[in-house]
Amino acid sequence: AQSVAQPEDQVNVAEGNPLTVKCTYSVSGNPYLFWYVQYPNRGLQFLLKYITGDNLVKGSYGFEAEFNKSQTSFHLKKPSALVSDSALYFCAVRVATPLNDYKLSFGAGTTVTVRA
Amino acid sequence: AAGVIQSPRHLIKEKRETATLKCYPIPRHDTVYWYQQGPGQDPQFLISFYEKMQSDKGSIPDRFSAQQFSDYHSELNMSSLELGDSALYFCASSSRLSGGAYNEQFFGPGTRLTVL
Numbered sequence: 019a020q021s022v023a024q025p026e027d028q029v030n031v032a033e034g035n036p037l038t039v040k041c042t043y044s045v046s047g048n049p050y051l052f053w054y055v056q057y058p059n060r061g062l063q064f065l066l067k068y069i070t071g072d073n074l075v076k077g078s079y080g081f082e083a084e085f086n087k088s089q090t091s092f093h094l095k096k097p098s099a100l101v102s103d104s105a106l107y108f109c110a111v112r113v114a115t116p117l118n119d120y121k122l123s124f125g126a127g128t129t130v131t132v133r134a
Numbered sequence: 135a136a137g138v139i140q141s142p143r144h145l146i147k148e149k150r151e152t153a154t155l156k157c158y159p160i161p162r163h164d165t166v167y168w169y170q171q172g173p174g175q176d177p178q179f180l181i182s183f184y185e186k187m188q189s190d191k192g193s194i195p196d197r198f199s200a201q202q203f204s205d206y207h208s209e210l211n212m213s214s215l216e217l218g219d220s221a222l223y224f225c226a227s228s229s230r231l232s233g234g235a236y237n238e239q240f241f242g243p244g245t246r247l248t249v250l
Contacts (some may be wrong), residue, residue: 052238060193061138061224110175115182115190119165119230122239124176127197 020113021043022092024125035067037099039128041092041109050112051092053083057105065107065125068092079103099132106130136160138242140225146248147215155210155245159227162220165189166201166208167239169224177224183208196226222246 022043031037043049052066066077073085083094094107109125139158143144147153157165165184180193183202186227194200202208214239223246226239 054241057159059246061243064238064240067238094240119182119184119189121167121179121190121192122169122177122226123179128175 020049020111021123022051022109022111022125024107024109026128028129028131029128030131030133031099033101034095034098037094037096037103037129037130037132039094039107039109041094041125043090043092043109043111045090045111049085049092050120051067051082051083051085052110053077053092053094054108054113055105056108056127062108063102088096093098101132101134104130104132135177138225138227138240140223140245141243142245143243144248146250148250149215149217150213151215151249153215153247155223155225155247157208157210157225157227157242159206159208159225160196160229160240163227163229163240164206165228165230166206167226167228168194168208168210169226169241171222171224171244173221175221180210181216212247217249220249221249 051068054062066075067077068085076082106127110122112120113123141156167182168180171177180194184191186202197213200210222244224244226241228239
């Protein structure tokens with residue numbers, strides 16, 4: 019089964035420091051991976067995706083993610099975190115459905131807290 | 135840019151009542167997905183529709199049903215509500231035409247259902 023795992027429930031960093039949110043995947047075939055962010059009482063916002071091509075993917079709000087096939091990882095990174103980055107982050111993998119569509123299977127989520 | 139619209143944003147029901155959640159996808163999006171996010175949980179896929187046909191079904195109880203209409207909006211109907219149905223229900227939309235099966239899903243703000 020296609021799945022992703024987020025090994026950390028919480029990540030705490032100081033503003034201005036690098037931020038890394040970890041995600042590992044278990045996929046048969048080529049993985050199609052996504053990162054979403056959820057602010058309190060808000061919907062899920064798309065950050066970035068990896069389909070194919072460069073292993074370093076750049077996304078919204080200064081975030082990027084590195085796809086590492088040998089380590090089956092897709093960690094989300096930001097060089098300099100902001101207090102406003104405090105939110106719940108979900109890694110997700112595409113799972114094919116019978117009618118050539120797909121659904122998303124999410125990790126458990128990682129709560130990021132950036133302190134001023 | 136237009137986003138996914140969900141109504142109502144908040145809904146309070148008693149046990150054994152029924153509820154109808156509505157989702158209006160981004161214009162020209164042809165695929166709609168429903169997810170359920172319990173308290174402190176990751177979103178779980180319920181059901182999806184492409185061109186008014188059910189394309190996949192996840193962990194959706196038999197008490198729930200959904201459909202997609204000719205204008206592409208979708209409704210999730212929930213009957214005999216139980217306390218455990220209290221959750222945030224997300225709708226997402228995507229377009230096969232513009233991005234194929236690789237296109238990201240755009241999420242609405244969610245409907246928070248509370249069953250008392």
